[in-house]
Amino acid sequence: MQEVLDNLESWGYLLLFVYSFYGGYVGLIAAATMSSLGKMDIMLCIIVAFVANTIGSSLTAYLSRHYKKDILPFFSKYKRQIALTQVWIKRYGKIAIFVSKYIHIVRFIVPVTIGISRYNFKNFLIQNAFACLLWAIVVGFVAFSAGNIVREILEYLNVNPYIVPVVVICWIIFVAFLAKILSKRIKKNL
Numbered sequence: 001m002q003e004v005l006d007n008l009e010s011w012g013y014l015l016l017f018v019y020s021f022y023g024g025y026v027g028l029i030a031a032a033t034m035s036s037l038g039k040m041d042i043m044l045c046i047i048v049a050f051v052a053n054t055i056g057s058s059l060t061a062y063l064s065r066h067y068k069k070d071i072l073p074f075f076s077k078y079k080r081q082i083a084l085t086q087v088w089i090k091r092y093g094k095i096a097i098f099v100s101k102y103i104h105i106v107r108f109i110v111p112v113t114i115g116i117s118r119y120n121f122k123n124f125l126i127q128n129a130f131a132c133l134l135w136a137i138v139v140g141f142v143a144f145s146a147g148n149i150v151r152e153i154l155e156y157l158n159v160n161p162y163i164v165p166v167v168v169i170c171w172i173i174f175v176a177f178l179a180k181i182l183s184k185r186i187k188k189n190l
Helices: 002-020 025-036 042-066 068-092 094-100 106-116 121-156 161-189
Strands: none
Touching: 002 025, 002 042, 025 042, 025 121, 025 161, 042 068, 042 106, 042 121, 068 094, 068 106, 094 106, 094 121, 106 121, 121 161
């Protein structure tokens, strides 16, 4: 188990970058939890997740704008979601970009929709960067704080150290499951 933790210390930031490229919660939650255990740096995790997410969604919008005819066939089964997202963007603008970071499939469809629509690309880049920063800070610090709380509880109960990684993994799964349920409810309500 120690070897796995050492590998995560070595390769964790790269894995976080790759996983956060399209807004993966689990990678940031795992990195923040590792930070609460002292294995990674929370500020560096937030910066890496922010940069990766900003690049990923901006690149998606750019490619969608310039290669619209080539990309749209891949989204043929999401026509309804793209149409609904276009309505949201027309109606809510900036808010749709911020909310999209927290809804599972919508976080990828919004940049595609921005790319194929006439939305001002410079405005999108600025709003997207701010939304990505807010996403990284909120998710990162909530997971970091939750990891600290769990660690303190385990220390208080004087639990065997070999149980900690199992509890951390269970905690990550629980938070990811909770995020998925909440994003479905938000998507359903919108």
